[in-house]
Amino acid sequence: MTSQDGSGRTRTVTLRDVAQLAGVSVATASKALNGRADVRPETRRRVEEVAGRLAFTPNTLAKAMLAGQTGTVGLLTNDLVGRFSLPILMGAEDASGAGRMSVFLCDARGDAIRERYHLRALLGRRVDGIIVVGSETDPRPSLGHHVPVPVVYAYAPSDDPTDASVVPDNVRAGTLAVEHLLLTGHQRIAHISGDVTYAAAQDRARGADAALQAAGLQRVGPVRFGSWTESWGRLAAGVVLDGDPVDAILCGSDQIARGVLDTLRDRGVDVPGDVAVMGFDNWEAMVSGSRPSLTTVDMRFEAMGRRAAELLFAAIEGRPSSGIEAIEPRVVVRGSTVAGA
Amino acid sequence: MTSQDGSGRTRTVTLRDVAQLAGVSVATASKALNGRADVRPETRRRVEEVAGRLAFTPNTLAKAMLAGQTGTVGLLTNDLVGRFSLPILMGAEDASGAGRMSVFLCDARGDAIRERYHLRALLGRRVDGIIVVGSETDPRPSLGHHVPVPVVYAYAPSDDPTDASVVPDNVRAGTLAVEHLLLTGHQRIAHISGDVTYAAAQDRARGADAALQAAGLQRVGPVRFGSWTESWGRLAAGVVLDGDPVDAILCGSDQIARGVLDTLRDRGVDVPGDVAVMGFDNWEAMVSGSRPSLTTVDMRFEAMGRRAAELLFAAIEGRPSSGIEAIEPRVVVRGSTVAGA
DNA sequence: CTGTTAGCGCGTTCAG
DNA sequence: CTGAACGCGCTAACAG
Numbered sequence: 001m002t003s004q005d006g007s008g009r010t011r012t013v014t015l016r017d018v019a020q021l022a023g024v025s026v027a028t029a030s031k032a033l034n035g036r037a038d039v040r041p042e043t044r045r046r047v048e049e050v051a052g053r054l055a056f057t058p059n060t061l062a063k064a065m066l067a068g069q070t071g072t073v074g075l076l077t078n079d080l081v082g083r084f085s086l087p088i089l090m091g092a093e094d095a096s097g098a099g100r101m102s103v104f105l106c107d108a109r110g111d112a113i114r115e116r117y118h119l120r121a122l123l124g125r126r127v128d129g130i131i132v133v134g135s136e137t138d139p140r141p142s143l144g145h146h147v148p149v150p151v152v153y154a155y156a157p158s159d160d161p162t163d164a165s166v167v168p169d170n171v172r173a174g175t176l177a178v179e180h181l182l183l184t185g186h187q188r189i190a191h192i193s194g195d196v197t198y199a200a201a202q203d204r205a206r207g208a209d210a211a212l213q214a215a216g217l218q219r220v221g222p223v224r225f226g227s228w229t230e231s232w233g234r235l236a237a238g239v240v241l242d243g244d245p246v247d248a249i250l251c252g253s254d255q256i257a258r259g260v261l262d263t264l265r266d267r268g269v270d271v272p273g274d275v276a277v278m279g280f281d282n283w284e285a286m287v288s289g290s291r292p293s294l295t296t297v298d299m300r301f302e303a304m305g306r307r308a309a310e311l312l313f314a315a316i317e318g319r320p321s322s323g324i325e326a327i328e329p330r331v332v333v334r335g336s337t338v339a340g341a
Numbered sequence: 342m343t344s345q346d347g348s349g350r351t352r353t354v355t356l357r358d359v360a361q362l363a364g365v366s367v368a369t370a371s372k373a374l375n376g377r378a379d380v381r382p383e384t385r386r387r388v389e390e391v392a393g394r395l396a397f398t399p400n401t402l403a404k405a406m407l408a409g410q411t412g413t414v415g416l417l418t419n420d421l422v423g424r425f426s427l428p429i430l431m432g433a434e435d436a437s438g439a440g441r442m443s444v445f446l447c448d449a450r451g452d453a454i455r456e457r458y459h460l461r462a463l464l465g466r467r468v469d470g471i472i473v474v475g476s477e478t479d480p481r482p483s484l485g486h487h488v489p490v491p492v493v494y495a496y497a498p499s500d501d502p503t504d505a506s507v508v509p510d511n512v513r514a515g516t517l518a519v520e521h522l523l524l525t526g527h528q529r530i531a532h533i534s535g536d537v538t539y540a541a542a543q544d545r546a547r548g549a550d551a552a553l554q555a556a557g558l559q560r561v562g563p564v565r566f567g568s569w570t571e572s573w574g575r576l577a578a579g580v581v582l583d584g585d586p587v588d589a590i591l592c593g594s595d596q597i598a599r600g601v602l603d604t605l606r607d608r609g610v611d612v613p614g615d616v617a618v619m620g621f622d623n624w625e626a627m628v629s630g631s632r633p634s635l636t637t638v639d640m641r642f643e644a645m646g647r648r649a650a651e652l653l654f655a656a657i658e659g660r661p662s663s664g665i666e667a668i669e670p671r672v673v674v675r676g677s678t679v680a681g682a
Numbered sequence: 683c684t685g686t687t688a689g690c691g692c693g694t695t696c697a698g
Numbered sequence: 699c700t701g702a703a704c705g706c707g708c709t710a711a712c713a714g
Contacts, residue, residue, distance in 0.1 A: 057465050058691085059465065107435075122443075125443060255626065259630070285624075289600070365684075366684070379684080384683085399707085403690085
């Protein structure tokens with residue numbers, strides 16, 4: 001892509017260089033390389049040969065200026081360190097990479113100022129669209145409608161219902177979890193969850209209760225909110241075991257479930273024989289390392305990212321959407337609810 | 342950034358629009374907005390006012406074409422899903438965001454074809470430099486020297502010593518781990534590690550053995566290579582306990598250490614009273630959830646990413662470097678080697 | 683102080 | 699079939 005000019009400095013190869021060396025005009029070279037008609041086959045071959053020899057790489061920026069489309073999208077995340085952003089990001093990158101879209105990654109770290117700054121940078125680079133990834137499932141402020149390109153919100157929905165958002169369906173996840181527990185013969189179900197201020201915790205609990213109610217049952221004890229940690233799981237499990245008898249414990253996250261499994265093991269409670277355990281998230285490192293391996297609800301973050309990218313591309317192509325779209329979660333059955341699974 | 346033209350279509354605001362509305366030429370508008378001298382204060386103010394009102398966002402691409410620098414760097418990763426890429430990516434994003442660099446993210450997933458494809462895309466977009474993140478610490482093939490922009494390799498070094506690479510210092514990490522164990526009064530140290538084919542496993546073992554030797558001691562039993570999983574840790578711990586007595590077990594990763602802790606707990610072995618345990622990686626979810634919390638060696642991936650970005654920026658500015666630079670790891674002391682810590 | 687001119691690299695008319 | 703000319707949005711150099 002570079003060559004030496006007289007001064008010895010390396011300069012990037014341009015279409016003109018190719019044309020010159022092939023003995024044609026830039027226009028002809030352009031047509032030849034873009035596979036357009038109206039070029040004599042032999043001419044085309046010669047141009048292609050020269051382009052290859054010089055390692056000519058067309059300047060996408062120059063093309064973008066003409067076309068008005070840059071073939072880039074911005075990914076504005078607020079929680080790069082978290083477990084949620086990454087799969088979403090992968091899904092988006094995946095959906096984009098399939099075509100010839102490139103992804104600008106920005107981490108605002110939950111700071112509105114930084115977010116604004118990155119937004120300006122993205123718009124300055126004329127991205128064709130933006131995906132905003134939140135750090136919680138609670139609604140977040142919209143970027144507003146004066147943003148000149150389509151925006152899709154993932155994980156955290158926009159607080160403006162006319163924006164397009166893709167979110168995990170935590171209510172449904174709670175329902176699916178309980179339905180699985182019921183189906184595997186458990187009726188006395190306790191619920192240990194995480195931080196009470198998280199919409200995800202509330203939604204899952206609501207979905208779970210709804211499923212219990214539909215079966216004519218009731219949760220054993222209150223939903224025990226605490227924190228999204230193993231130690232809370234260990235602690236709360238003790239409290240649950242000391243209360244009314246249970247045959248299953250639904251946990252707000254895989255981490256909490258790990259803690260619960262620890263306490264059950266310490267107390268000699270057989271899992272899943274005496275008590276079944278379920279988590280949420282399908283966090284590989286957590287579910288596969290536990291004893292027994294952990295049944296969980298996969299929120300399908302990667303599918304969420306892919307879907308967000310799809311909606312964004314559609315909007316870019318003039319087919320915008322609006323409203324909140326929920327991704328259907330999926331139960332992953334392992335040994336903590338079904339012996340030997 | 343957009344406005345309505347006659348047809349009702351929205352069009353992006355250009356410098357010309359601003360100039361026109363402010364009643365000056367584009368050149369003057371440009372100078373005014375870029376804070377250059379030779380503009381009457383009042384004129385400048387008027388231009389700024391108009392720019393603000395139209396939400397004018399300068400087209401970075403157009404600037405880049407003139408300047409020959411795009412203010413973008415490519416991040417070519419091969420293991421986005423892994424725990425290593427992300428912190429590196431964060432460090433790089435961090436170091437970049439400080440200035441006005443934007444990051445193109447590409448995931449090649451260890452596929453050479455995809456890597457080549459993404460490389461072309463990045464070069465087409467005229468990135469000023471590229472960071473290549475490997476998925477293992479084993480050397481990887483160089484992109485070669487015909488790439489027209491600086492390249493820095495992170496995590497996995499390039500196999501070409503004239504390239505610039507930043508890697509974790511696994512040998513040193515092994516040494517630091519053993520030194521910590523010795524310092525806390527342990528002398529009979531066994532070593533359980535991960536996949537024998539990983540350079541990281543070999544390097545850590547070598548560093549550990551060197552430290553033992555320096556203290557006139559010897560490892561208890563062979564290095565027990567297996568896999569980077571909790572279940573291997575549980576299994577191997579049993580084997581170790583059934584062999585010669587030990588007062589410390591060094592584990593090749595935090596995950597393995599978690600498994601080891603499980604077995605010790607099952608067997609009623611007190612940690613760290615009877616046997617101390619150490620891991621590598623400082624993986625938050627692993628170390629904080631364990632009982633007791635896990636002493637570990639932090640490889641400082643984020644610092645690695647930051648350093649890689651620094652080297653890249655230096656190279657972009659004409660101060661290239663070459664060779665492999667190792668990041669000094671850091672022991673993080675917790676309860677599994679020092680009671681109550 | 684301000685406006686005019688000349689490109690940056692490319693694709694796209696439209697004459698030859 | 700081929701090539702000259704124009705423009706995308708902006709800045710640097712000069713002319714007024």
